Amino acid sequence: MHPLIETFSKIEVFKKLKISQIERLVKNREIIFRRYERGELIKGRGEKINEVMVLMSGKVRGEMNDFNGKNLVVEEIKAPNFLAVNISFSREAILPVDIVSEERCEVAYLKKEKIFELASENIDFLKALVEFLGSKFYFISQKLWFITLNSLKEKILIYLASKYSGGEVVVLDKSIEQLSQLFGSTRPALSRAFSLLESEGIIRKEGNKIYILDKDVIDFYV
Numbered sequence: 001m002h003p004l005i006e007t008f009s010k011i012e013v014f015k016k017l018k019i020s021q022i023e024r025l026v027k028n029r030e031i032i033f034r035r036y037e038r039g040e041l042i043k044g045r046g047e048k049i050n051e052v053m054v055l056m057s058g059k060v061r062g063e064m065n066d067f068n069g070k071n072l073v074v075e076e077i078k079a080p081n082f083l084a085v086n087i088s089f090s091r092e093a094i095l096p097v098d099i100v101s102e103e104r105c106e107v108a109y110l111k112k113e114k115i116f117e118l119a120s121e122n123i124d125f126l127k128a129l130v131e132f133l134g135s136k137f138y139f140i141s142q143k144l145w146f147i148t149l150n151s152l153k154e155k156i157l158i159y160l161a162s163k164y165s166g167g168e169v170v171v172l173d174k175s176i177e178q179l180s181q182l183f184g185s186t187r188p189a190l191s192r193a194f195s196l197l198e199s200e201g202i203i204r205k206e207g208n209k210i211y212i213l214d215k216d217v218i219d220f221y222v
Contacts (some may be wrong), residue, residue, distance in 0.1 A: 058105020
């Protein structure tokens with residue numbers, strides 16, 4: 001099987017297509033492929049999206065910056081996956097975030113009309129696409145709740161709970177800088193919040209290792 005066809009077939013929505021339909025997309029050159037280096041801007045906030053983007057390889061992040069220069073990572077996406085597909089099918093189709101490559105990656109660009117054509121040919125593909133768009137809306141709603149309705153201390157506890165597997169140690173897979181972007185805070189504020197949790201006897205932080213001292217608190221957020 002052609003590597004490009006294999007990559008497309010790994011995406012949940014495209015799994016509903018016949019291999020012959022995916023082959024037709026690739027072989028008829030109805031897809032444009034572009035490569036990006038680490039840290040490169042793929043699409044900028046405010047740009048109009050006229051196509052459907054698929055991340056074929058690598059990893060990207062969607063981020064926003066406020067007037068004070070504070071950076072907020074809205075989402076991290078690993079290949080293979082759609083990029084901003086919910087925006088592509090919106091009426092305005094204006095991108096609300098910057099899409100930046102976190103490592104070398106490749107993005108495929110398809111015309112929206114081609115997706116409509118595939119949906120008209122395959123009802124299972126249409127259903128999968130609608131379900132995917134619904135799940136993106138749910139994700140954004142949860143992200144908004146996480147950012148706006150929780151204190152910084154609660155955000156840390158929610159994050160630790162998501163990584164907690166019942167042991168005594170949670171190993172952070174992100175730096176303080178990365179976590180501050182994820183939480184929409186500054187690095188000093190996040191460090192102070194960690195110190196506050198330590199002073200309250202809930203955790204003990206040693207580098208990227210978080211020792212859970214009060215499991216009842218963590219269990220509350222699981």
